[in-house]
Amino acid sequence: MHSTAETVRAEAAAPGHDEGPRRPWDCCVWPLAVFLAAGVLEPTAAGGGLAATLGIPFSAYPLVYSLKLGATLLAVARVWRPIRDWLGRPSWWPPLVGAALVVPWIVLAALEREAGLWPGAPARAAFDPFAAFGAGSATAGGFLLVRGIGLVLVVPLVEELFLRGFLMRYVIDEDFWRVPFGTLTPAAAAACAAYAALSHPAEAVAAVVWFATISGIAVATRRPIDCVLAHAGTNLALGVYVIATGAWWLV
Numbered sequence: 134m135h136s137t138a139e140t141v142r143a144e145a146a147a148p149g150h151d152e153g154p155r156r157p158w159d160c161c162v163w164p165l166a167v168f169l170a171a172g173v174l175e176p177t178a179a180g181g182g183l184a185a186t187l188g189i190p191f192s193a194y195p196l197v198y199s200l201k202l203g204a205t206l207l208a209v210a211r212v213w214r215p216i217r218d219w220l221g222r223p224s225w226w227p228p229l230v231g232a233a234l235v236v237p238w239i240v241l242a243a244l245e246r247e248a249g250l251w252p253g254a255p256a257r258a259a260f261d262p263f264a265a266f267g268a269g270s271a272t273a274g275g276f277l278l279v280r281g282i283g284l285v286l287v288v289p290l291v292e293e294l295f296l297r298g299f300l301m302r303y304v305i306d307e308d309f310w311r312v313p314f315g316t317l318t319p320a321a322a323a324a325c326a327a328y329a330a331l332s333h334p335a336e337a338v339a340a341v342v343w344f345a346t347i348s349g350i351a352v353a354t355r356r357p358i359d360c361v362l363a364h365a366g367t368n369l370a371l372g373v374y375v376i377a378t379g380a381w382w383l384v
Contacts, residue, residue, distance in 0.1 A: 154219035157310040161299035164291040171201035220358040231366025241339035254334035289364035315355040
């Protein structure tokens with residue numbers, strides 16, 4: 134009997150298989166690590182955390198978020214060429230599926246919040262630039278643009294590189310770049326579910342369902358870019374919903 138890792142390695146050895154990305158640790162792990170490390174300094178409306186310990190007020194959120202985004206963009210720029218070469222050509226339908234997935238995300242997240250399923254779970258920043266700076270101010274519009282770049286462009290890329298580019302392949306084989314993208318095993322599915330719940334503690338059910346669906350897109354197309362675009366589609370639709378309804382607790 135061959136192990137799962139041995140089977141995957143045998144498949145990866147097939148002619149024409151593209152191992153990737155080049156510089157896999159730098160590409161798949163480093164950008165999200167920078168994003169998360171800088172994120173611990175973000176203040177929230179509820180207070181608490183390292184930001185509160187350091188005396189960072191909630192009003193400083195735009196500055197802290199902008200610095201975090203800038204650091205993450207520098208990390209991506211450092212390895213952009215191998216990332217770009219590996220992402221592949223997009224399919225037309227994943228962004229549409231991603232946009233549609235905003236509905237179950239919002240519904241499930243709201244149900245979890247109303248039911249109080251996760252008492253004590255860290256809340257999102259919930260920073261409303263219109264309340265802070267005025268609905269018609271240039272400052273509010275400028276920060277909304279920065280927040281949109283993070284939500285729609287940066288987060289989908291760095292999170293998908295880490296989760297489906299690294300973690301779901303690493304649990305199959307430590308030399309994860311040898312595992313074909315889109316390979317789904319019980320261990321990979323479990324890693325995805327654990328990451329979803331731990332990284333979105335206040336919306337754990339919604340996150341597990343959503344991330345599992347995006348894994349299905351990875352299996353279906355075997356193209357990293359399709360997962361990134363599906364993720365971006367959801368985040369874009371979520372951003373539009375938040376602006377329209379004022380449900381800033383979702384971001």
